[in-house]
Amino acid sequence: MAAQSSSYIPLIIIVAFCWFISNSNGRLLSEKLTWKRLITVDQSGxxxxxxxxxxxxSVPSNNVDVTLILIKPGMYKEKVTxxxxxxxxxxxxxxAENTTITWDDSGxxxxxxxxxxxxSDFTARYLTIQNTYGAGAKAVALRVSSERAEFYACRITSYQDTLLDEGGSxxxxxxxxxxGTDFICGNAASLFQKCHIHSISDGNGAITAQRRMKPEEDTGFYFTDCRVTGIKSCTLGRPWGPYSRVVFVNSYMSNVVNPYGWDDWGKPSTHSSVYYGEHKCYGPGATRSKRVxxxxxxxxxxxxxxxxKTTMISAKSWIIKP
Known part of the structure; x- marks a missing residue:
């Protein structure tokens, strides 16, 4: 087969994420953008x-109206569900620089x-979500177990298991x-687009720990047009599940990425079952000559x-622009 043009991948993504098709509830995206209830959160009272x-x-159970909760600048020290x-x-x-939801918990x-x-159908925008516990224990900043969720221009920070991308699209x-360690983990089907992924590991900590358990599962972490930076060295991922799936496309990788790229977590049996792929990545950490x-x-x-081919992409008709 003849080689495809370099513009093929972005075109596929643009088509798959067309903004103007109906969402899963049959409403046009333009309708979804119209919120019906506004609630303001302000520490000043x-x-x-x-x-x-x-x-x-205050949002009613079994809510059917798009509700905008506007959070005024401040440091909100609370656990939120x-x-x-x-x-x-x-x-x-x-x-996100001046609006933070923060807590300090671990274990x-x-x-x-x-x-x-x-x-489901949750959106977060322009927020910092952090867990300040630090190194030494599992300390999640954000857990996403929603069937459908979107995050725009958010800062999500912790050390171990920062983002528990548990399940859903x-x-x-x-x-x-x-x-620093397994800081994007879980078994969701998720697309990370134009995100900045920053490792604070001081010794080859893994960025991802994707937990795909069966080959028929349409889950995985997909990074496109992202940046990977850090303070010392890291790997792109290791398998929490035996069929772990992670792909980086058109992404910049600084020299923080270890030359071998990926870690098997001491489980050589996963070599034949994981799916770790890279395509048209660039930067000093993207060289594949020493990759596993x-x-x-x-x-x-x-x-x-x-x-x-994944459910993750075909379900994205519900995505809205911020």
């Missing part, structure tokens, strides 16, 4: 609530998160994600197939 959780709690029965919430600040990936999202755009032989340098067609 001039809004509807002074805490983020109180604002979420968006329960499953409160879909269609947009949680937004105006600038368990399911109870330590600063923000836990269980509701998720989209991260222009986000900054920082950690069980990772893949994808062709144009292989990369396009990965993006188009």
């Amino acid at each position: 001039e809004g509807n609530f002074i805490t983020v959780q109180d604002a979420i709690d 968006v329960p499953e029965d409160k879909p269609f919430i947009i949680l937004t600040g105006r600038n 368990d990936i399911y109870t330590s998160p600063t923000l836990s999202v269980f509701a 998720h989209f991260y755009s222009n986000c900054y994600i920082q950690g 032989e069980w990772s893949q340098s994808l062709t144009n067609q292989e990369a396009a197939t990965i993006f188009t």
